[in-house]
Amino acid sequence: MSTPYPFTALVGQDDLRLALLLNAVSPAVGGVLVRGEKGTAKSTAVRALSALLPEVDTVPGCRFSCPPDAPDPGCPDGPHEAGPGTARPARMVELPVGASEDRLVGALDIERALSEGVKAFEPGLLADAHRGILYVDEVNLLHDHLVDLLLDAAAMGASYVEREGVSVRHAARFLLVGTMNPEEGELRPQLLDRFGLTVEVAASREPDQRVEVVRRRLAYDDAPEAFAARWAADEAEVRERVVAARALLPEVRLGDGALRQIAATCAAFEVDGMRADIVMARTATALAAWAGREDVLAEDVRQAALLALPHRRRRNPFDAPGLDEDKLDETLEEFGDDDPGTGPEDDPDPDGGPDGGPDGGGGRPPQDPGPERPGDDGATRPPEAPEAQETTEAQDTTDPAESPESESPESPESPDERRPQPQRAGAPDQQPVRSGEPFRTKVLSVPGLGEGAAGRRSRARTEHGRTTGARRPRGVLTKLHLAATVQAAAPHQRARGRSGRGLVVRRDDLRQATREGREGNLVLFVVDASGSMAARQRMTAVKGAVLSLLLDAYQRRDKVGLVTFRGRTAEVALPPTSSVDAAAARLETLPTGGRTPLATGLLRAHEVLRIERLRDPARRPLVVVVTDGRATGGAEPLAQAGRAARLFAAEGHASVVVDCESGPVRLGLAGQLAGELGGSAVTLDELRADSIAGLVKDVQGGHGARGAQSNGARGAQSNGARGAQSARNAQSAQKTTTVKGRVA
Structure with missing residues (x-):
């Protein structure tokens, strides 16, 4: 066994070391x-x-x-x-x-x-x-x-x-x-x-501290045992301190004043349930024991809150963990006057203990004074939000033909959709707009029976779920199908010389239960960010709808990807990943403007799916195209988009088109695109009414006769009310597929 890196040789990361040591003192912290x-x-x-x-x-x-x-x-090896x-x-x-x-x-x-x-x-x-x-x-x-x-x-x-x-x-x-x-x-x-506790860690930006990290790591890699021997005394000192703190822990008094501060803090930050209060109480007690005290002080309560509450304040996956320290100080001050034994005494810095450590009691593990300390304030800062780290997408220079007003004359826009001024050559893109409020969606699933990673979206053969049959085990038996095993063994009992009540079972008799559950999918968003989509109110609604589907993907354990197209190109804004909040951050900073290279966007999405199929062949994709269906640039842009869409239909990829067209006159181009994709189309109004994923249960991959018949009738009826384009819309709607709803 290799020699582990010494705990006391770690550079910086005070909150991380403190949280681990508090759990060593009191495992009940959690x-x-x-x-x-x-x-x-x-x-x-x-x-x-x-x-x-x-x-x-x-x-x-x-x-x-x-x-x-x-x-x-009840020990299996007992009594x-x-x-x-x-x-x-x-x-x-x-x-x-x-x-x-x-x-x-x-x-x-x-x-x-x-x-x-x-x-x-x-x-x-x-x-x-x-x-x-x-x-x-x-x-x-x-x-x-x-x-x-x-x-x-x-x-x-x-x-x-x-x-x-x-x-x-x-x-x-x-x-x-x-x-x-x-x-x-x-x-x-x-x-x-x-x-019980959570800690955010980030690499130091102090050059001296980074130099010390590299120096110690290289020394450890060159001679692990010699390096560990240099820190043996410090390791023994911390080990003895842990033992002493464990012995002192039962003697620590958690007064009514400290309890009131804990309860008031949890209430002020609106954490769910009572687990946070209990964890804070145990953490504050462990902090006092680690500092060698028998009384819990306000500084212990404050440090416990910083460790125990940030991850319990998340309301959705797009919220970054964190705590408002000013509000925390106000709460502690307001509820800390009744018990003088719990106040911060004469220490003006509630973060620092008698020895200046971050744990309120000289909590920094012993280590030699080195370059790690300059610039280290004893508090680990959370990493910057993805949107703060991302630079805005490179600005495209456009000509007057790329402005929304100069779109194809066959694609009229209502006045409220037009931008105040057309884009001029060299003019910047429209500033990104914030997304609308997310809403609860309904199930959007892929048809058929898959065998992908466990999740909560589409039907699949899994190791867990309802039993649907039995088969011979492949390798180690994990889920026995008892009835099928007995049926397989019963005919051979006489031949096997059975002479009692026990059933003679051999390996060949065992049957593995086959089960059906749910899988996670790859939800690939293909978002139109062109000039025709740039109206602020419409883009806000579009982003809100995509954000809602991202939230649904997080809850159903999907991978997500984001492809955007605008100007002359299409970009993979986010390769397929399990980080839904990263997709939400890319969405917030998405700029708009320029032409609508629809075919380019679809081809780029097709390439993403091809590569991802090589990496994860069992995970089935679901393509969500968010567009008004218009295409500009190049020769016959709509025909090119149709040919690109038919690639998805030929490979059987499940898809749905979110029709973002608005105004009194609508062309129904998104419906035609859905037909070429072999998927379904829903309007942006239906999406904003909390029904995009509610309308779609199974996104059929083919062009079944019954689906074409039912949707053709419904499409003709709904589109007939839209005016001069009713015949064209009814024809395109006949190519879409059966759409059903089910509450998530």
């Missing part, structure tokens, strides 16, 4: 979620923490780490008799993102359970992590079914394995630590709330 950009020592810090934890006494030979003074009466224990180091168990359910909770030998009636159980990672650390790197990429198991174990402190009447239970209390890069997607709210 773990840590570390959010931040790549390359910020997240994993290094977590792996280094295990060396600071005190040793664990266990019952000799127990695979489930039962304590000798209070063994678990245990009282006696001396065996000391071992605390474990840090890593849960791989791609782990199976059996690897996490353990596995039963189904064949022996059926034939011999014995509980032959092989412990999983939850058993290994009992009384230690369970570490999940890239926790936001963990599959939903593993997240559910973690939630259950964290809530009950035990793991249950149930298989066709055979059950095993064992204790599973662990310190849950997760790291994640927000650019790769957010966590489900249920799992987010299970982490």
